[in-house]
Amino acid sequence: MTVVTDTPFTPEPEATKSRPPTGTLLLSALRLWRTRVGLVLAGGMVAVALFGPFVAPHGPADFVGAPNSSSVGIFGTDHLGQDVLSRFLWGGRSVLAISAAATLIGLVLGVLVGLIAAYARNLLDDGLMRVMDVILAFPQIMLALVALVTLGAKTWLIVLAVGLTTMPRVARVIRGSAQPIVERDFVAAADALGVPRWRILFAEVLPNILSPLMVEASLRLTYAIGLVASLAFLGFTPNPNGADWGLMIFENRIALSVQPWGVMLPIIAIALLTLGTGLIGDGVARAATGIDRTRGSE
C-alpha cells in the first residue's frame, strides 16, 4: 500500500564497478563512536544472556525466600519468592534466541523475494510485492497475536510470525536497492553468457547490495527484540514458568512499587540491548552513506 521506498543506498553507476568489500564498510563503521558504544551495550547484554546462567547464584525456578522481598540476595525475590538476579541472568537466552532466529528467517525470505521481484520486473514482481502489501497491512504485533490465538504461544510459531512479518519490510528495501543493479551491463552480460539465474542473483546482484542489507539486518534485529519482548510482556511466552526478561516484567509489574528490581533489571537489559543494536545499525548506515558519498565525488 505504501509508496515510500526507503532505499537510500542506490550506488552511483561508476561507484559499483569497484564496490567496497564488506570489510571496509564494517571498519569505517567501527570508526564511529556510535557503533562502538552500540557494540559495547549490545555485546554486554549478549554476554549476560549467554554466560549469565553460569554465574547465577540460584536456578531460575528455585524458591529462595518470601515473595516480593527485597532483603533476600542482591536484588530480592520475585512474585513467587524466586531470586530476581538469578532469573535475570537466566532470562536473556530465550529473548535473544527467538529474535535472532526470527530476524534470520525474515532476512533470508525478504532477500529472496526482493531479489526475485527486482530481477523479474514483470507480473511476478507485481504479484510478489502485492502479497508483501497484504502482510504489511497488519501491524507486526497484531499479526503475531492473531497467529497465537488457536495454536498458543509456541516457540516455533513466535519465530515464524515475527520472521514472516519482517520479510516484506526487508523485501521492499532489497527490491529498491537491487532495481538499479539489475539494469546494469554486467548483469546483462552474465545473462548473455548463460549464467544460471540463481547465480546472477546471488553472485552478481547480492554483493552489490550488501550495505543496505546490513543496515536492514541490524534495524530488523532491533525491532524483532522489541517485538518478542513485547509479546512476553503481554503474557505470551512459550514457557509460562520460564525465566524470560519480557515475562519477568509481566509477572512482577503488580509489585512495582514494593519490589522494583523484578521489573527494573529486565527493563534495563532490554533497553540497553535495543539501544545497542540501534546504535550499531545507525553506525553502519552512516558508514555506508559516507562511503557512497566519497566514492561519488571521486
Add this chain to the structure above:
Amino acid sequence: MATEPSGSASEPVDVTVPGGPGPTGAAPGWRRALHVGGIPGFIVRRMLLGVLVLAAVSVVVFLATQALGDPARAILGRTATPTSLHALRKQLNLDQPVLTQYWHWVTGLLHGDAGTSLSANVPVTDYLRDRVVNSAFLVLLSGGISIPLAIAIGSYAALQRDRTFDVVTSIVTLAFAALPEFVVGLILVVVFSTTVFDVLPAIAAPGVRPWNDLKGMILPTATLVIAVTPYVVRIMRASMIEVLESDYVEMARLKGLPERQVLIRHALPNALGPTFQVIAINLAYLAGGVIVVEYLFNYQGIGGAMRDAVSTSDLPLVQALAMLIAALYVVLNLLADIATILVTPRLRTRL
C-alpha cells in the same frame, strides 16, 4: 517497539507512485483499462487496490484463527468435554465446510454483524463501540501532539544542521526509536507514578471515559508520542535539508525575501510531501502500538481488548479487531498516498 520506516534519516527521500505508470511507460493492458487518468482515477485505483488488500487480509485472518488447529479446543482449553466441544462448534459454525464458514463470517462482517464475544457474551459490535471511541481519542490526541511537534523539531534540526541541537536531536530520536514502547511506558511509570515522583496515575481510571480522566491520559499519550515522534522528526529533517539545498530556495533567498518567508512559503510546503507518508505509516502504527500501551495502562480501548481477546481465545472478537485494525491501516495509507499526490505537483502531473 517501533516497526515501520527504516530509521536512516540522512538519506534522500524517494517517493514513487505504484499503479500510476508514467506517460511514456508501456503499461500492461489491465492497467491501461483502469487508467482513468487524473487524480480521481488515481484515487479510484488506490481504493480498488485497498479493497483487494482487505479481501486478502480477511483470508489471512480467517486462516490464522479458524482454519489452523482446533479453535473449539483452544477456546475451551482443559475444560473441554465432547458435549461442550460439539455445542461450541455448532455455535461458531465450525462443523461446516471451511469455505462456508469463511463466507458466513465475511458476509456477517459486511452486514455489521461480527458475531458474539465468547468471554463477554455480548455482540462484538456492542462490546467494541465505546472502546473504538476511546482508542480513537488516544490515537488522535497522540497524533495531534506528535505530528506538529515532530515537524517543528525536524525543521529546526535541519536549520541547525550539524550544530548542537541537531546532534542532540539525532541521538535522542535514535534512542527513542530503538526502545520498545512498553519499556518507555514502564520507565515513565517508574519515574512519574511510583518511586521517584508519584504525581501521575499509573493506570487509567476504570469506568470513566478518557476525556473525563485527563490526568490518566498523560502517561499513555506521552508513551505513544515518544514512540512515534522520532520517525517523523528524522524524515522531516532529511526532507527539509534536501529542500534547503534546492535551487528554488536559493533563488528565493537571492531575490532578497525575508528568511522567514523563504522558510514558511517556499521550504516548508515542499518538505512536507515525503513526511505525509511517514505520518500516515506512524498513525497506522499507533493502531498497533495501542495494543501494548493500552494493556500497560489498563486503558479501555481496542488494543487492550485485543490483548485480552487473544489470551482468552475469544475468536470472534480477535477476528473483528484484526479486520478493524487492518482496515484502519489500509485507509490511512490510502489517505497518505492521496495527500502526497496533492502536495507534490511533480507527481500529480505524471498521473
